[in-house]
Amino acid sequence: MVFDITQLKKIRKQIDFTQTEFAKRANISQSMVAKIESGKLDPTYSYVKKIEETIQVLTKREEKEAKDIMHKGVLSVRKDDVLKKVIELFAKNKISQVPVIENNQIIGMITESSLVDNADKNLANKRVEDIMTESPPIINQKTKLSAIIQILKFYPIVIVQDKGKIEGVITKADIITHL
Secondary structure, eight states, rough: OOOOOOGHHHHHHTTTTTTHHHHHHSSSSSHHHHHHHTTOOOOOOOHHHHHHHHHHHHHHHHSSBBHHHOOOOOOOOOOTTBBBHHHHHHHHHHHSSSEEETTEEEEEEEHHHHHTTTTTSGGOBBBBBHHHHHHHHHHHHHHBBBHHHHHHHTOOOEEEEEEEEEEEEEEHHHHTTOO
16 A cells, blocks of 8 residues: 555544654654645655654554453353343343353354344243354454454454453444544
């Protein structure tokens, strides 16, 4: 990907740096940053590379990871739980999905959609395993926000795991609060 120097001001503002702060990080003068941003100076190739490398370092280091945005204290159900318990859990905790766990392993999900899709049946006496859906994606704590956003385009939730232990969950709502 080729770096477009004319976008410097926009990028600098997106990563929330002043001209002075950015200039210090890039090891160039603030006046050079101002002249480049205003279009009054066409920098040499070596300065463009220096600016591009600085932007790459700042954006990678500043990007949040799963551990920064996950919701800890994961609620879960077992496959032999009755759905009445799940419905009460959803209502009490104002949640819309919950992982199904057996022997510390995620084996599926129960979502509002799976409940609604089966609403024509007598759900109160049915068990979780009767309507659970496939297990959601599992990521580690260092997964970057940009990757999590891509996963959540296809799944309603991701599970954050560390060394086989569930540490948290991330939903689309969590992403919105961290934008």
